[in-house]
Amino acid sequence: MALMVFKYSAMNGGKTINILQTTYSYEEKNFKVVIIKSILDTKGNDTILSRNGSNRKVDILLKENESLLTDKNYKIYYTAKVILVDEVELLNKEQIKELWTIAHLINIPVICYGLKSNFKGEIFGDGIAQIFAMADIVEEIGSSSLCICGKKAIFNARMVNDKYTSDGPNIIIDDGNKKEVKYVPLCSDCYLKYVQIGSLEAKKLAKLVDKIK
16 A cells, blocks of 8 residues: 655745645656645635745645545545655645545555644644645654754744744734744754743743853
8 A cells, every 4th residue: 555654844845846846747747746735824815835936736735624524525536656745734634634544545655744843843733744644654744844944944934024933823824914034943952042932941940050050
């Protein structure tokens, strides 16, 4: 049977470029590729966009609680040689289970790309927890993103109006207050320095350091 693979990195780690390169490799050999992404990912609407300007229209724009096991969706992917999922962290745990079932029952490889953690430094949600539990292979994408200091980025920090924050909902789709929201990949040291320095753990450690001094 085929496998379900989860490939992850921090923001700007080359996930979309990897999808487009994989798509090209399959389609060059006349193999059918099906690309799926959540409708919650409003960037590009029904298209995946890479930072180098490349793009590709998705085959299934999956609604928030939509099943992949419907006649409509099955007709799209059942002849595919591979299924690629962009921003898999936006899928729910049931959709992850369906992808695993498709790989192992219909024998179509499923490769999922996404973030493992959110801007709070926690597992992104139930979908990512489920994919860690069920994926046959979990691997970090080689071309990982760089922190602002030049080290390897691990975390995905949120900035609102150019200020780091660890507050707010897991996903911001449309901010009604018209605040500028962006995400910045950070290494562990910079994440602690800029985002978590006011956390309870950091305050406790700072007190211990002062005592030792």
